[in-house]
Amino acid sequence: MNKILISKRFITYLVIVLSILSFLFFLNYTNRNRYTITNTNQTVVVSFENGQYLALRPESDIITDPNTNTFRPFGGLNEFDFATEGFDFLTIRKNFIQTVASGDNIRIIKISPISPNTFYLRYEIITNLFYSDTSKYSIQLDYSKEAEFQIYEDHNTAIIKDERCMIEFLSNDNTNIEKLNDFPSLILSKAYSDGISFDLTVNINCSK
Amino acid sequence: MKIKPILFTIQYSVLILFLITSILGGYRSLAESHLWIAYTFIVIFTLPSLISKVLFQSTLTGVYSVLSFLYYPITYFISYAIATLLDINILTPLSLLTIFTIVIWNILLSILIKESNQKYLFWLSDKTITPVITSSIIISIIFLVLRQIDSVIALDYLQHQAVVNNMTTNNAFCVLPGSCSSLFLQNGYTTIFHTIWGAFTTFTGNNLIKSFFIADILWPILMGLITFKLALKIFKNDLISSFIVAFSTLTFVNGAYEFSLLIPQTFTFYLFLQLLSSKKLNLIGLILGSIFLILTHFVMGSFLVLILIFKILILKKLKEMYGHINKLNFVIYIFFLVTALTLLLNISGFSFESYLQQNEIEYIGGETNQPFPLSLEVAIAPLGVIIILLIVSILYYFNKKQKSTEIFFAITYICINFAIFFLGPTYANKFMIGLGIFSGIVIANYLKNIKVEPKIQLAILLLLILNISSNFYVNFQGYLKFYQRENNIVSALSTTDEGLINYLKTNNLDCYILSDPFTQIIIAGTTSYQTATGQYMSIEGRETLLEFITKPNVMNLLKLRNISDLKNNNFCFIYSSRLEESIYEKNIFWTQNVYTLPAYNDYGVNKNEDLINFMEAQRREIIYRDNNYILFNK
Numbered sequence: 001m002n003k004i005l006i007s008k009r010f011i012t013y014l015v016i017v018l019s020i021l022s023f024l025f026f027l028n029y030t031n032r033n034r035y036t037i038t039n040t041n042q043t044v045v046v047s048f049e050n051g052q053y054l055a056l057r058p059e060s061d062i063i064t065d066p067n068t069n070t071f072r073p074f075g076g077l078n079e080f081d082f083a084t085e086g087f088d089f090l091t092i093r094k095n096f097i098q099t100v101a102s103g104d105n106i107r108i109i110k111i112s113p114i115s116p117n118t119f120y121l122r123y124e125i126i127t128n129l130f131y132s133d134t135s136k137y138s139i140q141l142d143y144s145k146e147a148e149f150q151i152y153e154d155h156n157t158a159i160i161k162d163e164r165c166m167i168e169f170l171s172n173d174n175t176n177i178e179k180l181n182d183f184p185s186l187i188l189s190k191a192y193s194d195g196i197s198f199d200l201t202v203n204i205n206c207s208k
Numbered sequence: 209m210k211i212k213p214i215l216f217t218i219q220y221s222v223l224i225l226f227l228i229t230s231i232l233g234g235y236r237s238l239a240e241s242h243l244w245i246a247y248t249f250i251v252i253f254t255l256p257s258l259i260s261k262v263l264f265q266s267t268l269t270g271v272y273s274v275l276s277f278l279y280y281p282i283t284y285f286i287s288y289a290i291a292t293l294l295d296i297n298i299l300t301p302l303s304l305l306t307i308f309t310i311v312i313w314n315i316l317l318s319i320l321i322k323e324s325n326q327k328y329l330f331w332l333s334d335k336t337i338t339p340v341i342t343s344s345i346i347i348s349i350i351f352l353v354l355r356q357i358d359s360v361i362a363l364d365y366l367q368h369q370a371v372v373n374n375m376t377t378n379n380a381f382c383v384l385p386g387s388c389s390s391l392f393l394q395n396g397y398t399t400i401f402h403t404i405w406g407a408f409t410t411f412t413g414n415n416l417i418k419s420f421f422i423a424d425i426l427w428p429i430l431m432g433l434i435t436f437k438l439a440l441k442i443f444k445n446d447l448i449s450s451f452i453v454a455f456s457t458l459t460f461v462n463g464a465y466e467f468s469l470l471i472p473q474t475f476t477f478y479l480f481l482q483l484l485s486s487k488k489l490n491l492i493g494l495i496l497g498s499i500f501l502i503l504t505h506f507v508m509g510s511f512l513v514l515i516l517i518f519k520i521l522i523l524k525k526l527k528e529m530y531g532h533i534n535k536l537n538f539v540i541y542i543f544f545l546v547t548a549l550t551l552l553l554n555i556s557g558f559s560f561e562s563y564l565q566q567n568e569i570e571y572i573g574g575e576t577n578q579p580f581p582l583s584l585e586v587a588i589a590p591l592g593v594i595i596i597l598l599i600v601s602i603l604y605y606f607n608k609k610q611k612s613t614e615i616f617f618a619i620t621y622i623c624i625n626f627a628i629f630f631l632g633p634t635y636a637n638k639f640m641i642g643l644g645i646f647s648g649i650v651i652a653n654y655l656k657n658i659k660v661e662p663k664i665q666l667a668i669l670l671l672l673i674l675n676i677s678s679n680f681y682v683n684f685q686g687y688l689k690f691y692q693r694e695n696n697i698v699s700a701l702s703t704t705d706e707g708l709i710n711y712l713k714t715n716n717l718d719c720y721i722l723s724d725p726f727t728q729i730i731i732a733g734t735t736s737y738q739t740a741t742g743q744y745m746s747i748e749g750r751e752t753l754l755e756f757i758t759k760p761n762v763m764n765l766l767k768l769r770n771i772s773d774l775k776n777n778n779f780c781f782i783y784s785s786r787l788e789e790s791i792y793e794k795n796i797f798w799t800q801n802v803y804t805l806p807a808y809n810d811y812g813v814n815k816n817e818d819l820i821n822f823m824e825a826q827r828r829e830i831i832y833r834d835n836n837y838i839l840f841n842k
Contacts, residue, residue: 002607005600006658014600015668018675021593026678029685051692051808144793145811164696207696 028089034116035204037096039082042074044098044109046119049206050164052144058100058107060140060185063192065131073127078102104128117205120172123198135192141169143184151179158186165206172199211329215321222247223314239413245422248306251313252408253430255279258316262323268332269437270486271493274479274500280403283309288381298379302411309407335440336433342450343432346457347425349677354684358421359699361691363743363805364471365420366700366733367391370742371399372406377736390720390775391732391742393571397505401472416734417701427470428457431478435645438485442614442649448656451669452648458673458680459644461590462687463637467644476505477641480512484519494520508638515624519617533613537606540616543623550630555580559632568634573747573801577632587629590643592679597672598622598647601654615653618646694810701730704809704836708782709734711832711839719842720774723782724790725750725798726805727837731782740773743805749773750799757787760822778842781828783819785811785836809836 004010036047047053058074079101086094093113100107105127112120123139147162155178156171171177175188175198188198226247230238238244256276257268266272287301321329360366367389374380374388382388384395385402409419432453439449457467466474483489483497494516501516502509526536561568561575569575578586588595605615621642628639655672658665693702712721712735721731721739728739740749749771756764769779789795789811798804812835820830823840832839 002604005604005607005654008658008660008664011658011660011668014597015671018593018597019671021596022675022678025592026682029682049692051694144795145789 031091031116032088033093033113033119034206035113035119037111037113039080039096039098042078042080042098042100044082044096044111046111046202048165048167048204050162052147052162052165054167055142055144056098056109057140057142058102060142061107061125062138062140063127063129063131063135064138065135065192067132067134071129073105073125073129074100074102074107076102118201118203121198121200121202123196125196126194127196128194131192133191136189137192137196138187138189139198140180141186141188143167143186146184149179149184149186151177160184160186165204168203168205170201170203172201173197175200211326211333212321215329215333216318219314219317219321235413240415240418242418242422245412245414245418246426248310248412248414249408249419249422249426251310252280252404253426255309255313255316258313258320262316262319267486269434269482271483271489271497274482274497277400277404277479277500280407281400284375284403284406285381288379291379299376299411302376302406303413306407306412335436338446338450339432339436339453340429342436342453343429343457346454347428350680350684351425354681354688355424356698358417359691359697360417360420360701361424361688361699362420362465362469362471363700363729363733364469365423366729367742368402368405368471369409369416369734370732371402372410373733373736374738375399375402375406376410389732390738390740390773391729391744393741393744396507397472397509398503400500400504401475404475405470423470424468427474428467431467431474431481432457434478434481434485435648438481438645439649439652441485441487442612443652443656445656447666447669448652451655451673452645452652454673455648455651455676456644458676459590459647460680460683460687461637461640461643462586462683463635464639464641464643466641468684472505473508473638473641476501476508476512479504480516481645483516489520508641511628511639515621518620523613523617527613533611533616534609536616537611540606540619540623543620543627547623547627547630550627551584554583554630554632559636561632561634561636565634571746572634572803574803576634576803577636583630583632586637587626587640589683590640590679591647592676592682594647594651594672594676594679597651597654601651604654604657605650612653615650618649618653621646622650691807693807700807701734702809704834705730705734707834708832708837708839712737715831717780717831717842718778719780720777721782722753722768722774722779724753724784724786724806726786726807726809727782727784729805738777740771740779744802745773746771747799747802753787754790754796754799757783757816757819758791760816760819762826765822765826780842781823781840783813783816783838783840785809785813788813788816791816812836813838 034049038045038047042058044056045053058078059072059076061072061074063071063073081099083097084094085097086092088094096111098109108124110122114120125137143160147160150159150161152158155176156174158169158177160167169177169186175190178187179185180187190196190198226238226244229241256279257273259276259279260266260270260272261268264272283305287298287305290301291298370389370391371382371385375382380388382399385397385399386392386395388399408414408423409416435453435456436449439452443449460468464473465471466477479501498513498516501513526539527533530536557579559575559577561577577583591598602619605611605619625640625643629636655665655669660668688698691698691700693699694704695702709731712731721728721737725743725745728745729742731737732739732742752767752771756768786806786809789806790798792815795806798806828840828842830838831841
């Protein structure tokens with residue numbers, strides 16, 4: 001057996017295989033997401049390289065109507081589940097799915113990383129509530145500290161900027177984006193219906 | 209070519225250069241110079257070798273060299289006795305001691321050069337320069353790519369420096385570090401290491417931050433030297449030995465840090481390698497060396513002493529009993545079996561820590577080890593894909609007709625590394641110490657016998673070094689992440705801390721410092737203040753602190769005063785931007801586990817008017833304030 005192990009052919013193949021594997025693992029590392037996605041209680045937290053994070057809290061969701069009271073469909077403690085789908089290897093990235101349920105109301109967040117700096121953020125909210133045509137459903141994205149907020153004129157794009165990072169939110173479905181007064185948060189609103197979805201692309205650009 | 213004049217010229221021209229710098233710019237200019245700090249490091253860590261060689265007529269490394277490190281605790285004790293008798297600050301005799309040490313080192317070096325023959329000096333220079341060049345190339349690349357100038361990437365340095373600070377400020381002689389600093393909840397070692405560490409950082413008056421940085425550069429080179437000696441003893445081949453040096457420098461074992469940081473456990477391992485590489489270690493030498501190892505680190509020292517006993521006594525006896533190492537394969541099979549069993553135990557969910565160290569878990573706030581399958585990932589991480597090569601190398605060893613005791617030992621050592629790791633005692637990673645060196649030895653044993661031309665062999669070795677480098681990069685980057693501070697600084701200390709540190713240094717407030725754990729360790733390491741156990745602040749203490757800053761009232765202040773970490777001492781409270789961020793952004797993760805610390809400190813301290821007003825009402829005025837810290841009077 002040792003004759004094979006010390007042969008020129010074996011060692012050549014071995015070193016080539018090791019080099020390829022090392023290179024792939026290194027590439028996998030350098031190609032890793034520049035953000036981390038975790039779940040704390042019922043909140044999905046997307047952390048960035050500047051130490052700041054984006055919190056997606058179900059209790060912040062709100063249904064507003066000029067004629068009736070506001071209502072928070074996930075206002076209290078909810079049942080929740082956080083799971084991942086797929087695996088990370090090179091350009092393949094796993095998805096993160098949080099499902100929150102409050103009675104018949106269900107809210108699903110799916111985060112699909114598509115590159116080290118970009119991910120799709122998709123909300124699907126299924127509720128069975130009686131509201132009028134003038135009602136609006138809003139979700140809230142909370143940034144962890146005060147920063148510079150820019151909302152584009154079309155209200156489809158927003159940017160959060162601090163010394164190190166610029167995070168861009170692009171609505172893929174013409175959702176109205178606004179900044180919440182006096183708080184470092186973005187509000188995304190749509191006309192209320194039983195099944196609502198929000199679809200965003202989030203780009204992160206942090207300097208080293 | 210005559211080597212003696214060259215060596216003398218180098219030795220004395222360096223001395224003259226430092227002397228001129230000192231005369232022109234004063235000693236302060238020397239103490240701020242990286243070159244001088246590096247020189248003092250070399251003097252302090254090689255003096256025991258010179259004592260061993262010149263005074264004891266022994267080898268440069270080995271039991272005499274190990275025991276000669278006693279020079280530092282002994283001279284510290286003498287300085288302490290002089291300071292106590294004359295009622296003077298201990299730093300005065302310690303400064304004189306530094307000069308004495310440098311003079312003695314130069315005298316011993318001169319004697320060594322003068323008394324040795326040309327042949328020996330050539331051999332010694334060759335066997336020193338080869339590993340130094342190898343290590344220097346690797347270290348230069350690591351530092352160019354991954355490190356920032358004068359960055360501090362070990363809270364351990366600050367923790368051990370806190371002991372030295374208290375020894376020198378309070379003229380104290382502490383046998384255990386816990387007697388000199390509140391940062392040690394358990395005494396895992398005596399202060400032997402601290403007298404050596406202090407001789408390098410404080411007694412010399414060197415710039416502290418630069419000293420930490422230089423230690424990070426020179427420590428791996430010193431480890432490279434002893435690794436080279438061990439490898440040379442086995443293979444008698446410079447190229448293969450250099451490969452082992454490079455390979456082990458680039459094997460980053462998180463938690464063990466043998467080639468990355470100079471701390472008691474790595475220093476103990478360095479002494480262990482000295483004993484292991486010595487050609488003649490008799491029973492008395494083994495006993496004395498073992499005592500020294502245990503005193504330097506109770507747990508790691510004992511662990512390494514048991515390995516030494518296995519190598520020097522048990523293995524020797526087994527060889528005598530069975531006639532030849534070739535007949536001892538069954539011993540390795542037993543080691544394999546035990547390692548496999550511990551892995552199975554780990555897979556089944558057992559860990560020594562979770563079953564038998566409940567108190568530690570409760571105190572820490574969680575386990576220090578990962579469960580399976582993450583544990584397997586952690587075990588493989590230091591070597592990465594090179595583990596495949598290690599397996600091939602072990603297979604090669606078993607199929608080889610003529611076996612070597614050294615490779616036999618290296619394989620058993622690796623088994624012990626993994627077996628204890630999978631058993632999962634607290635800080636199981638630490639027991640993977642030396643994995644790089646002994647894996648390197650087993651792999652080198654295979655590579656030196658491959659049937660290829662020397663040039664191809666060299667190319668293969670370089671390619672493997674490149675492979676392990678990429679693995680090192682990934683592992684070391686993961687380690688550095690913890691030290692990510694504001695303004696893109698990767699260091700435990702940032703320029704934003706300087707104002708507070710300087711204020712505390714120039715004003716003796718006579719109080720314990722209470723703040724978030726990260727701020728505490730910064731203060732403990734850079735000043736002589738005691739803290740509320742620094743980074744080891746209890747979970748209960750952390751929660752009480754958070755409660756106080758969130759709701760500042762008399763009741764909460766009383767609770768704070770009574771936390772065990774303060775040991776009933778008066779305290780000065782530092783409100784940091786880390787604490788402000790905790791309240792306003794609900795970043796309270798650091799209150800749930802002793803090993804989680806908030807490092808970022810750029811949130812500001814402008815929001816908590818309630819706290820400031822309450823402290824004023826309690827006559828605790830603000831005595832220092834900057835963008836990120838507010839210091840209240842005691």
